[in-house]
Amino acid sequence: MGTENQGIFRLKCCVKNYDWGRVGKESSVAWLHAKNGGEVVRDDDPYAEFWMGSHDSGPSYVVVPVANGGSGDLVSLKEWIERNPAVLGDEVLRKWGPDLPFLFKVLSVAKALSIQAHPDKDLAAILHKQQPEVYKDDNHKPEMALAVTQFEALCGFVGIEELKRVLHDVPEIVEVVGSPCADQVLHMSKQDGEKNRKGVLQTLFTELMSVNKATISDVISNLISRLTRKREVTELTDKEQLVLKLENQYPGDIGVLAAFLLNYVKLNPGEALYLGANEPHAYIFGECVECMATSDNVVRAGLTPKHRDVQTLCSMLTYKQGFPEILYGVVSNPFTRKYIPPFDEFEVDQCILPQETSTVFPAVPGPSIFVVMAGAGTLCTASSEECITEGDVLFIPANIEITAASTSGMNLYRAGVNSHFFEPSHFAVPN
Known part of the structure; x- marks a missing residue:
């Protein structure tokens, strides 16, 4: 025709x-x-x-x-x-x-959608060959979200100084990953080599995402109790309010704690956020127009009832830190x-x-x-x-x-x- x-x-x-x-x-x-x-x-x-x-x-x-x-x-x-x-x-x-x-x-x-990342082309080809029922194609999936309404997302890891504040202010994370792992983060500086900084962050994130369900359920219960008490005497931060909302949507999910490690992005209508391969993110609320390479490959590890592939996600990420670029x-x-x-x-x-x-x-x-x-x-x-x-x-x-x-x-x-x-x-x- x-x-x-x-x-x-x-x-x-x-x-x-x-x-x-x-x-x-x-x-x-x-x-x-x-x-x-x-x-x-x-x-x-x-x-x-x-x-x-x-x-x-x-x-x-x-x-x-x-x-x-x-x-x-x-x-x-x-x-x-x-x-x-x-x-x-x-x-x-x-x-x-x-x-x-x-x-x-x-x-x-x-x-909230799952905490997820999209593989690059090489990894996509491997995952599609190994698990074609989960990873539907062999293509990468860079994407961009353009806000139609106010739009919220988690995207990329917070910078070094904010990460240190998180470990100081959220003792539940230290409880999960252990003091030696947390101390490595607390002693990081911008003078450390990029490879070393990424290695420390990868260790922290992998330890957190790999915790067993029984432990994380107890820890998150303690976190929610602490934040609820705090709310009675002072105003919670935006991230703390978000964490309470996520826990209400996904009770006992490790993604609730992981949210503290990621940038909380709020887009106004007409602002856009783009995501390269191997960058962690989760859309939270709102309406957007989205465009991407022709692929449906998603590696998930939190805030989801769907298939999780924690090991793949933790091994594939770039561990780049800092607030993402916003397109106007x-x-x-x-x-x-x-x-x-x-x-x-x-x-x-x-x-x-x-x-x-x-x-x-x-x-x-x-x-x-x-x-x-x-x-x-x-x-x-x-x-x-x-x-x-x-x-x-x-x-x-x-x-x-x-x-x-x-x-x-x-x-x-x-x-x-x-x-x-x-x-x-x-x-x-x-x-």
Whole structure:
């Protein structure tokens, strides 16, 4: 089946009902999926993730146009791209083959996701070969979360001085890991070699995450009692308040204690956080647009009823310390901000169009996916026009200029291959 490499193609997309998702009509994911042609929203069900892409765990489907009108047939996006590889553009096809290199999502988070990390390509290949039922593919999964509402996350290890304060203020951690291990941390300094500092942090984190369930249950019970008493006489820190919330969601879980070791990040709408391979993180609350390399590989070790692989997680992390970089976006035009993480596979545009305004998305050498989060309007190419409204998801082939126009005000997000990937220097042959 061939297709013209000109046009706008509608996608029918997948929903994930993980138990951490927001419930019923409270979830943006729920109404996005319903308006995208999915099922009627069930008031008591959690709606966690809306997937837009070609991954086998949650494929999107192309609505293939028919000559005489009608809704057309549905073909999986992956199969459709394999039949029409020109839609990717030459550079994308050459680098990643006949598949979409990014996976686009909307997340609605009501309670914390697991403490987790995503493997790099080498480790992903090993894990997929060893446990294909757990690690579904052999790809890495760098990702970026762009806040739609206030959004909270744990991300990366706290710096040296904060880590020392944690061990001073949270005796329960010292009780679990032992005084000799804690003393190693307390005697660390910035003058120590980076390798030594990382080794000490790895030992601390591994000791903590490997404690047996009976011990951790007692220790966390003591922690909660201490914080409850403290709350009666003074205000708790943000991290202490978070720990009480996490324990309420995951009673007796080691992730409750581990949260003290990780940076507590609060994003305002329009701010983004990116995560490279082998970096620990956990989303806590809020709604975001997320983009990543096409993968579903997750190594978990806390705050989850799912499969845990503590040994793999503790051995794979970079143990880099310090607060993560926040992206604020680069203004492309009066209505659009571009978020460019340091990964080839993807970038994200946020476009907020007031009523009766329009903007142009220049032609790029790779594919794009647009999702309409709110409002209504049109998307136009040189040869076609589509009326769009909230819940619509659209695939745009490479090398096509798009004009977006709003009729009632419209919020759009676009995912595409990172602009830097197409710069000439990226393909320069070294001398």
